[in-house]
Amino acid sequence: MPRATLHKSRYERAHERLTRHMRGRGLKLTRQRELILESFLASPKHVAVEELLAAVRGKDRGIGHATVYRTMKLFVEAGIAQERHFGDGASQYEPEAPDGHAHHDHLICTRCGRIIEFENADIERLQEAVATRYGFRLTHHKMELYGLCRDCRKAEA
16 A cells, blocks of 8 residues: 555654664665555554565565565564464564554454454553552553454354
8 A cells, every 4th residue: 555545644653763773773774674664554454474475565576575574573673563473373463552542452263363453441440450459560461362253153153
């Protein structure tokens, strides 16, 4: 998806963050990495390296699996992406939530692999209360709930 169709401030923020990170490590922000960033941010869902590779190769056949894999690791280090493992062992990536946006958690279907994101203020408050009770200061967390989605439950019946 062309840069113009992305939420411009989201792309610009990610690009600036990545540029700072790359400079700090003495690396260059290449055209290939920028293309991977655009494709990653344009993805409407959690994305595996293989899926991202397919999207990027539609624009540049010369980009390989190792380039996408290493670039996604850089995105995680730079705070642009979060790496997730939803029970099947394969890494999937999602954009880091912009500052000021609510944290979200995941429901994962163990049959079809569907991932549903949800936000729940009550759960967030309870987690903070538990941390406070034990004198723990939370820096981050993730919640993943596994089961069968509505469609798989219907198919089972």
